[in-house]
Structures are given as structure tokens and as C-alpha cells.
Amino acid sequence: MAATETGPGPARVTPRDQLLVVQATPFCNIDCRYCYLATRDERGRRSLETFERVVARVTAAGIFRDEFTICWHAGEPLTVPVAFYRSCVAIAARYASPGLRIRHNVQTNGTLLTPEWCAFFREAGIAVGVSVDGPASLHNGSRVDRSGRGTFARVERGLALLREHDVPFSAICVLTFRHLSNPQELHEFFTTSGAASVSFNIDEIEGPHDVSSFQASGAVAHFTTFLTEILRLNRASARPLRLPNLDVDLLQMRGQAGNHQVRPWNIVSVDHRGNLSTFSPELMGMADSQYDDFVFGNVFDAPDGWPAPTPALERTAAAIAGGVERCRRECAYFDYCGGGAPANKYFELGTFEGTETLHCRIMRKAVLDVNLANAEATVARARERDVSRAG
Amino acid sequence: MQPKVRLLAVASGIAALALQARAGAPADGANFATRLRVVQEQAVALHLRPAAAQTDATPTPWNDFSNYGGGY
Numbered sequence: 001m002a003a004t005e006t007g008p009g010p011a012r013v014t015p016r017d018q019l020l021v022v023q024a025t026p027f028c029n030i031d032c033r034y035c036y037l038a039t040r041d042e043r044g045r046r047s048l049e050t051f052e053r054v055v056a057r058v059t060a061a062g063i064f065r066d067e068f069t070i071c072w073h074a075g076e077p078l079t080v081p082v083a084f085y086r087s088c089v090a091i092a093a094r095y096a097s098p099g100l101r102i103r104h105n106v107q108t109n110g111t112l113l114t115p116e117w118c119a120f121f122r123e124a125g126i127a128v129g130v131s132v133d134g135p136a137s138l139h140n141g142s143r144v145d146r147s148g149r150g151t152f153a154r155v156e157r158g159l160a161l162l163r164e165h166d167v168p169f170s171a172i173c174v175l176t177f178r179h180l181s182n183p184q185e186l187h188e189f190f191t192t193s194g195a196a197s198v199s200f201n202i203d204e205i206e207g208p209h210d211v212s213s214f215q216a217s218g219a220v221a222h223f224t225t226f227l228t229e230i231l232r233l234n235r236a237s238a239r240p241l242r243l244p245n246l247d248v249d250l251l252q253m254r255g256q257a258g259n260h261q262v263r264p265w266n267i268v269s270v271d272h273r274g275n276l277s278t279f280s281p282e283l284m285g286m287a288d289s290q291y292d293d294f295v296f297g298n299v300f301d302a303p304d305g306w307p308a309p310t311p312a313l314e315r316t317a318a319a320i321a322g323g324v325e326r327c328r329r330e331c332a333y334f335d336y337c338g339g340g341a342p343a344n345k346y347f348e349l350g351t352f353e354g355t356e357t358l359h360c361r362i363m364r365k366a367v368l369d370v371n372l373a374n375a376e377a378t379v380a381r382a383r384e385r386d387v388s389r390a391g
Numbered sequence: 392m393q394p395k396v397r398l399l400a401v402a403s404g405i406a407a408l409a410l411q412a413r414a415g416a417p418a419d420g421a422n423f424a425t426r427l428r429v430v431q432e433q434a435v436a437l438h439l440r441p442a443a444a445q446t447d448a449t450p451t452p453w454n455d456f457s458n459y460g461g462g463y
Contacts, residue, residue, distance in 0.1 A: 141404055250427060251434045252441075332424040365423075379433045386437065 018068040020267040021281045028076040036206035046272040050093045053299040059095045059308035078112040089124045105375045105382050110158035118165035128169040135189045137379040148225040163194045171195040175202050177213035180222045197242035206347045227370045259338025274299040280343030319352035326355050337364050364386035
């Protein structure tokens with residue numbers, strides 16, 4: 001790949017990982033302490049015309065192949081009425097074809113779920129992700145409303161509705177340093193929550209959230225102990241959870257997989273005004289004149305085709321490629337990471353051209369180290385069985 | 392398992408243990424790459440891992456969209 005390649009191109013990611021992140025509104029009804037979204041007070045809303053334009057442009061330009069997922073995110077999607085999404089699903093269906101499947105998913109804080117939402121998700125086949133940080137004692141530490149009150153009771157009601165209406169859902173749990181002392185409590189909560197899978201993240205340094213609880217000394221060691229225990233509990237469980245980003249089967253996995261965040265237009269992010277961004281979705285809406293605030297076009301700019309690469313897009317792509325190249329040269333984990341998340345480099349290091357971040361020390365290196373130790377233990381057990389059989 | 396294959400698996404296991412002892416247990420940096428290669432070779436010898444390499448489109452920790460959610 002050329003260092004400054006900026007046109008749409010085939011992504012080395014699975015079709016399901018082709019993502020169109022669509023912001024219905026930047027507004028969020030709650031005020032999580034670690035939120036990266038600087039515009040979450042703004043009540044602007046996307047029009048149906050803008051949405052149709054987005055889908056028309058993306059499909060006409062052949063940005064994605066075979067299938068892609070419209071991810072309603074970057075603001076609380078459920079602050080916009082069900083009727084809006086009903087229309088959007090119908091619009092998107094007009095642009096789908098036998099050769100191009102379009103999925104929808106919604107990432108919600110769960111506090112505004114109603115029977116009507118549940119019925120709609122089921123009817124429209126929309127995948128649902130709920131952001132919940134574990135039981136009340138952990139969740140309420142960060143996920144608070146605009147009065148500073150914990151939101152757990154409201155989320156719990158939402159989860160109960162999803163279960164009651166048989167709506168499958170996944171969960172995202174943002175870990176803070178405090179979670180690390182409670183692996184058992186956390187595992188038990190998610191096992192009984194009804195979530196089909198749980199993805200974990202940490203409170204990252206991003207946007208206005210310029211500190212992380214994982215900057216505490218000993219965070220890597222503490223996280224390693226936590227993760228080892230969570231994986232042990234999960235393997236011993238009668239109903240193990242799917243933990244897609246913690247439980248990594250290194251005995252089956254091959255390296256050299258793609259990193260969808262480092263090439264332009266592998267991920268397309270669109271704000272509620274139709275502004276187009278790419279690379280890490282967290283960059284959308286971040287003020288930085290050097291990179292034109294990471295706005296690389298607008299769906300209404302040009303009548304046909306995909307917006308030509310702007311100088312800011314060229315600069316961003318070149319800087320990101322420089323950072324990826326350094327990771328390739330300097331990091332032993334590169335084959336299982338692909339050069340990191342540009343947003344983490346930008347917010348933590350102040351440049352895309354850096355390498356190691358706090359996020360990669362915890363969520364990549366420590367995760368891979370723990371899974372490597374587990375792989376070694378699996379092989380050692382198999383070898384012992386083999387030797388005892390041969391003996 | 393054929394005796395020769397078993398012998399290879401045991402030998403590579405000993406090599407891995409020696410490397411770990413030299414580097415001081417927890418994986419880091421180059422130690423990670425070496426240990427991973429060794430354990431994957433052992434897994435092939437023990438039929439825990441297919442020998443044929445498929446290099447593309449295998450989800451890695453990066454590709455799970457843990458930050459972006461919604462049904463993954």
C-alpha cells in the first residue's frame with residue numbers, strides 16, 4: 001500500500017466489518033465521565049434527505065463490497081423518534097441488492113428503551129448494543145446523567161425490556177481501574193444480563209476526556225491479573241460469554257489481518273450535517289485546523305462520485321501511514337494489531353506518527369500476552385496427555 | 392502422533408522454556424513474537440492448529456469493533 005493512498009479501495013477486513021458510522025444526532029441524554037464526544041450537548045438532528053444522500057453516495061461509489069453495516073452511534077440514537085429509523089431502514093433497503101447487503105446496528109445507553117423500540121428492533125432485524133459497565137456499584141461510577149446521578153436503574157429496566165421482548169443484544173463495558181478488583185462480580189453480572197457477547201474497552205484518553213484511570217501505576221499488571229481471572233471464570237462457566245476482544249484464540253488465529261482504521265474510507269463516518277470523515281470514528285468532529293477538523297467532504301458537495309481526496313485527507317493518511325510503518329518496524333505485536341488506532345495515537349501522543357499508546361499497552365499487548373500464556377498452557381496440557389498416552 | 396512429530400513438539404517445547412527462562416517469564420516485545428511462533432508450531436505438531444496458513448480476513452483484536460458496538 002502506498003503511504004499516501006487516499007482513494008476508496010478494497011479493505012482487508014471481513015465484509016461484516018465494513019462500517020458506515022452514522023450520527024443521527026450528537027445529543028446524548030446522559031453525561032458519562034469518560035465520554036469523548038465534545039458535541040454531546042448539541043440537539044441537531046439528521047434529516048432523512050441527508051441520510052438518503054449518504055446511502056446513495058456510498059453505494060454508488062462502491063465504497064463497500066458485498067455488505068456493510070450502518071452503525072447508529074456518536075450521540076444517543078434513541079433520543080431521535082422510532083419513526084425516523086423506520087424511514088431510514090426503508091430508505092436503505094432501496095439501495096440494497098442481492099450483491100450488497102445492508103445491516104443496521106444501534107449502540108445505545110439503554111436508558112430510553114421502550115416496548116415500542118424493542119418491537120421495532122425485532123421487526124427490522126436491527127442488531128442492538130447496550131453500553132453498560134457492570135453492576136450498579138461499578139456502572140454508576142462513570143455512567144451518570146446530567147445531574148450526576150448514576151444511570152444503572154434505568155439501564156437495568158432497558159435490559160429487562162430487551163429480554164422480555166426477545167431482542168438479542170450485545171454489551172460494551174468500559175473498564176476503569178476500579179473494575180479490575182472485581183472480576184467475579186463483573187463476570188456474574190454479564191452472565192446473567194442476557195447479553196450474547198461483551199466487548200470491553202478502557203476509559204481512553206480521547207477528545208475532552210484527557211485522562212485515564214489506567215494511567216495509575218501498576219495498571220498493566222493489575223489488568224493482566226484481572227483478565228486472567230475473567231477468562232478463567234468464563235471457561236469454567238456453564239454458560240460462557242462471548243468475549244470477542246478479550247478471548248483471543250492464538251492457536252487458531254493467523255497474524256497479518258487488516259487494520260480497518262488506518263486506510264481512508266474503510267470506515268466511513270458521517271455526522272448529522274452530512275460531513276464525511278474516516279479512519280477512527282472518534283476523530284469525527286474534533287477541531288484541528290491542520291486536518292480540516294477531520295472533515296474530508298460532505299455528501300452534498302459533488303453531484304456524482306465520491307469526494308476527491310482533499311489536502312487534509314492526504315496529510316492525515318500520510319501521517320497515519322508513517323505511524324503504522326513505525327509500528328511495523330518497532331513492535332513485535334504488529335501482526336496482531338496492524339498499527340494501532342489512529343485516534344489513540346492522536347489524542348495520547350499528539351501525533352499520528354507515534355507508536356505505543358496506553359490503549360495499546362492495555363487492550364492489545366496485555367490482552368495478547370494473557371492469551372499467549374493461555375495458549376502455552378493449552379499446548380502443555382495436550383502434550384502431557386499425549387506423553388501419558390504414549391507411555 | 393508419530394514418534395518423530397512428538398519428539399519435535401517436545402524439543403520445541405524445551406526451546407520455548409529456555410527462551411522464557413532467559414527472557415524472564417511475562418511476554419514482552421520480541422519475546423512475544425518468539426513465544427507465539429513456538430507455541431503455534433507446537434500446536435500444529437499436536438494437531439491443535441491447522442498447518443495451512445490463511446493469512447487474510449481473520450478477525451484480530453482490532454477488528455472486533457469493540458468501540459463501535461451494536462451486535463458484535
